[in-house]
Each structure stands twice: as C-alpha cells, then as structure tokens.
Amino acid sequence: MIEKKDIALEKVALVGIITQDQDQEKSKEYLDELEFLTFTAGGEVVRRYTQKMNVPNPKTFIGSGKMEDVMHFVKENEVGTVIFDDELSPAQERNISKILNCKILDRTNLILDIFAQRAQTSYARTQVELAQCEYLLPRLKGMWTHLERQKGGIGMRGPGETEIETDRRIVRDKIALLKAKIKTIDKQMAVQRGNRGKMVRVALVGYTNVGKSTLMNVISKSEVFAENKLFATLDTTVRKVVIGNLPFLVSDTVGFIRKLPTQLVESFKSTLDEVREADLLLHVVDISHSNFEEHIESVNQILDEIQSKDKPTIMVFNKIDAYKPEPLDEDEGELEGTKANYTIEDWKNTWMAKLGDNVLFISALNKENLEEFRKRVYKEIREIHITRFPYNHFLYPDVEDIT
Template sequence: MSSGNVQEKAIAVGLALPTVPRNVVEEHLDELEKLIETSGGVVVEKVFAKRTAPDAATWIGKGKAEHVKAVVERHHAALVVFDDDLSPAQARNLERVIPAKVIDRSALILDIFAGRARSREARTQVELAQLEYILPRLTRQWSHLSRQAGGIGTRGVGETQLEIDRRIVRNRISHLKDDLRRIEQSRQTQRKSRAATFTVAIVGYTNAGKSTLFNRLTSGGAVAEDKLFATLDARSQRAAFEAPRPTVIIDTVGFIRKLPHHLVASFRSTMEEAVAADLVLHVIDVSHPQYEDQRAIGEEVLGDLGVARDRIIEVYNKTDRADAVHIRRRVALTLSALTGRGVDRLIVAIRDRELRGGEVMQLEFPHHESRLLAKLHDVSEVHEQQITDHAVRITAWVPQSAIHLFENFSITNSLKSVKVS
C-alpha cells in the first residue's frame, strides 16, 4: 500500500482468542484504524473473528476468510489489514480467497515509516527493515509468475528468477548494514565530542506528546501532530531552560504494540543513543484509555534496551484533558506539555539529576594556581568566571570525584547539591 494513495478503502481484521478478550481486540483495531488513516486509507468495516486458536492456513479460518471476501466485494475495498502478523503462506492463502491486497500490521507500519523517513539514517533503517520483511515473502511473486506462465515446465525458470531476486535483496541488505555501521560510527564520534553534556532523552508510546514536550524544553521546531509516528528521526537540541550543566534534549521515535521486529532491529542504534542518555523521560498519555498498557510496553522496550530504572523518570502527560482527571498518582510527575502546566516541576527534577554526583562550588584561585585552574576546566562545568587583580573567581559544577582537589579554594558552600537519595 502506498502512502500517496489517498483514501484507499480498507477492511481491518482482528482475531479474538480466549487469551485476548473482544474489548481488547476492539481497542487494538481502533489503533489499527488510526494507523491505516495515517497511511492514507479509510476503514470501511472492521471484522472480528473469534477462535480458540489461530488457523494455521488462514489465521482466521476458511469460513471467516469467505466472509471477508464478501465484505470486500460489498465495499469495493482494495485492502485488507490484519492486526496480527501473518506468515507468508497465510497471506498467500488469504489472497487466493480475498480479491484485495492482504497485508498485516507490520507491513502497514513499515509502509508508514517508509513514507515518513527523512534523514539518511532513517531511510536506510526503513529500507533495511522492508527488505528483511520482503525476503521470506519473495516466493509469493514467484508463485504468481509461475501460475501466469502456465506451471509445469516453467518452474525451473521461475526458480532461477527467484534465486536471482533473493540474491539481489541479500546484497542490498548487506550493503545497507554497512551503511548503517558507518553512520553509527560517525554518530559515536559526535557523542564523544559532547561527553561533558548532560543528555535527556524523551521516549514513549507514539502520540504520547514527546515532541510537544521537546518543544517546551527547547527552543522548539519539532513537528507535533495528532498522528501516529509523526516523528521518525531522533532529533537533539540544546535545552532552553537554565541548567547547571550544558543540557541537550533528544526527541525519539515512538513505541507501538507489536512493533515489527525488523524495525526494532533496524532502529536499535537510534534508540541506543537515546538510552545512552544520562536521563530518560518516559512520557505517558494519561488521557488514553489504554495508557497502562502503553506504559507497560514502554517499560518493556526500555528494559530490553538495558536502561536502568534509576535513569528513568515517568512523565504523565495530557493532564489538561478531561479524560485524565482520574490521575492522582502522588509519586508520578504529571504535566501538560500542551499548556505547559507542571513543566516547571519537570525542569526542577531534571536539574536535580544534573546535580547528582557533584556539587556547584564557588571557588577562588590565586593566579599562580594556573595548573589547578586548567584541571578544573577539564573536569567540571564552569558557569561563571571573573578575573580580578588577585584571583580568578569561578562558579562551577564539580563532579564528586574531583571535589577534594578544589575544596581548599572554596569560598562558599551554600550552593550544595541535592544529594543522591
């Protein structure tokens, strides 16, 4: 399905299993509908199948597939999207019955990403994920070809073609992987060059309000929209608020349930940069009926990526919305990125984190202590420096490990940091 295809008529199909109750399937289909809209389609009907177990050949069962066929014909729909991943064989079997393009949630998400990716890195990551998705499905084209060509006798030709296609795809995949490695290396160099910087990554479910918050904390410029996956490129910018250390905020790609695993792998490097941040803000949209689920998905992804819990601050967003009044969690940080209410408390929390592991000191060095002064510039964050006839006066954030070096030159200790709790 192409994103340029305006208002392609689509049918959304979900399967309710004993382990997945109907209302959950309905909520998942609502999300699938949003994804289809994001991709330029319109859902004309939703079909629910109910089974004790998925059908191996058609996922929803032969009878239900016939039903989908009738629905497709009634609406003249061009596309059928399954909420769950279909095996290549299942998709093939379904397309034999249903006179429309049959895709699954993963293919749809890949399509959206392909339409949105802008930076070279994001484009490379998406193309890699698409090819890895396509590779095991290449047989599909071949079976179409061989049927058209008349079957027996032409099979050898088809197989050869298939082998060629596969080789082309595999070559392209390894080429893209090389590209990504190179991009990742130059990114690591950049990362090192800003080692003194405190980095804050904003992560969370898609549409949670990450970019809106990013714009609040920086001078703005990120696109924030009521769309899934409005952001595809990790973006970083200096914080606009006063902070004890130079601070960079990073906006990231959102999470979603059942994220295609090829995409997870391809976007890993982008996410890894975010999770290497000093602090991770996990944004949760409390106005969403499934915010608990979304929070759990976020936690799982962060856990998989190896982010330590003590580096995460949960930020409960969209508290201005009427459907968010139920939130009365005393431990959590609640705010509205849209109205700005509560953002000041988040900034205080970020500053506290920056100060942990060090202290803001006011120091005075006689001019002959130039070596120590150089050392200070090396290991700390200098906020202010004043040169008088007799001395150099400095306000700086000094890491715990270096405080003893400068203690003798301290002129006040009134600006003590918040200690690690």
C-alpha cells in the same frame, strides 16, 4: 475521533481475532490502534471484522466462513486493502491473497509502510529499507504475480514496489549492503556523540503519539515536528537546553508501540543508542489514553530489550488537560468522574503518583505545571552533574533557588 481529509483515501477493511490471550476488550483496543495506523498511512477503514478463535487458522488466519464474509464485502464495496492485526506467515498471506484478490497487509507491513513515509534522513531511510528487506525475504515465493496488479498505495512504498523482479540472492546482498551502510553511519554518529563532551544527556521516551515532540518544543524552545499521528518522529533530534544556568542535552526519540515489528527494533537499535547512552530518561505517558498502563508496560519491555530499563527515570504523565475519567470507587484514590477540572494536588492523590519518587503531571500543550517539571528535571540533572564534576557544585544553585 479521526478527522477525514478532503483527499481520496484508500478503502481498507481490518481483521482481528479474539483469543484466550486477547479478550474482546483488548482486541477492540488493538483494532482501534490499527485504525489509527491505517489513517496515518493514508487509508479509511470502512469495515472491521473480528472472530473468536482458540488459535489463528494456519492457512487463512480466520475461519472459512468469516473469510467468505470478508470476500463478499471486499468485492461489493471495491475495497482495495485488507489489513490483519497480527503478523501473517508467508503462506497465510499468499492463501488470503488468492481468496480476496486484493492487497493483503498485516500490522508489521503497515508499520513498516508508515516508517517508509516518515523517514526523512538518509539514515532513517536506510534503517527502514533494511527492515523492509528482512520482512520481504521469506515472502518472495509466489509474491510477484500478486504484486504486479497492485500499483502504489499503503504497503507498496520502498523495496516492495522497486524490487519486483528481485530474488532471494539479490535481497540478501542488499541486506548486507544496508547493514554495512548503517554500520558506517553508526561510527559517524558515535563520533558526534563523543564530541558532545561530558554534558548530561536526557532522552524522551514513550509510546507513539504521547506528546514527546510537543514537550521537546516547550523545554528547548525549538520547532521539532509534532503532529497528532502515529510515528510523527522517526529521526532522533538533539537539542541543548539550559535550566538554572546548567546546560544539558535533550533527545527526542522514535515512539514505541505494541506488537512493534522485530525487524524495526533490530534496525532502529542504533537510533536508540541515544536512549542507551542517556543519563536520565523522561518516560512520557498520555494519561488521557484509556490503556496508558499497557503503553507503560510496552515501553518498559522495549527499554529492557535495549538494556535501558534501570536508568534513572522521571515518569511524566502528559495531557492532563484531555483526561476524561469514569466514575470509580473512591477508596481507590482515583479522580472523581463528575468533576470538570482537576488540580495538581488532585493528581498527586491518585495511584499514579505512587508509582515512584519521580512522577510528574503536566500538559505540554497548555504548558501546565511546567515549572515543577523544570525544577524536578534540574534537580536530577544537577545531582548527575555534581557526581561527574564534584568540584563544580558551587556553580549551580539548589533547586529551590532557580527561577
């Protein structure tokens, strides 16, 4: 349940479609996620629209009848923003804007806006600005008259409001400058990574809002920013951790999401170097989320894109304290829906435990089963370390001997 704050939130309507590839259940799931994204950006969803279609309307995304319904609602309820669940073409965006006469965003634009809010360092801001410029470039035609009457709010951060008098040539020049700046920072970061020596590197990866930063705080005893919002972490944080007198580095990376904008994947590939250069991945999963299997698939797809899918990985199912199962067939080896609490042994009898040799069940927030987590991580890191420094094996105890 999304909590409302006392501040005035921007009124937003959401629009999605149901197709052969995206049934009603999946469409609802995507709109739920889009609503959470909207809340994260500072908006309040007052209405959701869906329409069954074989393919999106090439001119207005949805049909004329449904568009008329949206138009009347927007006008009668003074809705300032309508957000579409899929990326709109420049032509669709212009046509819809003329009909609804309000701010029109798509999922890509919304995610870019959240990234613009969340970017803290110069590096992150540069990456986000590059992604925004690349998104903006094909949409320049006829865009500025539409933007002149929209001052601030969701989707208007970054170059969207500061480059109103620009043209394609200026935006292309800016993209070239931003890429050059990122390239320079990348070289500096590569030197920093090289200076860390041969310490074993561990990277936390996973869908956004699965508890990576909370887990980072627990294992590194540090205060990494953690919040129950999407994309709370943008900048990679690296901490030194010691288990059983064996030191290693842990990095907390940006969370992934379904339908992640291509521009962001490209812009943040350099940030994801921490993942590419890691010796071990901790794939954190929010087991309390009803669609965590799709989240796993989305993360694996992005890991594949950055050539990191085959790295040694521990699957860490987090938030076991928040899991609320539905009654299922006992033959499937699922948790009973009538039981109030589940032991770690109960979890180990589920199908999730059979996904591989390295599967753990924890609650980072409640610090549940962290001892087994520490021992499993230590075991993996010790093996990597001994492979790298075989003459040091006697310095580090077996996993059974660590405290």
